[in-house]
Amino acid sequence: MNPWLGGIVVAGLMAAAFGTVSAMTLGATALIIRDFYGPLVKPSDRHRLIAARVIAVAFGLLPVFFALLAPEIIKTLFFSRALRTSLSVVVICMFYLPLFSSGRGVTVGLILSVVATTVWYVLNNPFGIDNIYIGIVVPVVAMAIDHACTRMKRARSAAV
DSSP states (O other): HHHHHHHHHHHHHHHHHHHHHHHHHHHHHHHHHIIIHHHHHOHHHEEEHHHHHHHHHHHHHHHHHHHOOOHHHHHHHHHHHHHHHHHHHHHHHHHTTTOOOOOOHHHHHHHHHHHHHHHHTTTSSSGOOOOHHHHHHHHHHHHHEEEEHHHHHHHHHOOO
């Protein structure tokens, strides 16, 4: 990929991630202030603003400590990314190849993908292949096999 286009893609992804984190932090802060701090303390507007800032900073820094103290959290997040990738692959196939995907193929593909991705994760990514690739390949292969079996069944019934 062109480095400039890659930079734009990475900047867009980071902006989306930071936007989501910011919205979640502000939402959690507003919830704490409105539902707990306000009714219990009954602060003035100035104290409410100061408390909101302190809580927002605490919510912003808390994940950093969790990430530093528990590296397995990051590993688990990457595993969940692989599972979400399987769902994304199925959705893309359903939009762009609607005749290729049936309800049975999608269901079998997702179930096999969850099982295969989990086994691959537990085996600690053998052969240096990340579990996200398993999450991409397994549903596509399962849907392709289902599609081929369905076409062969139709061809046999049409020939008879």
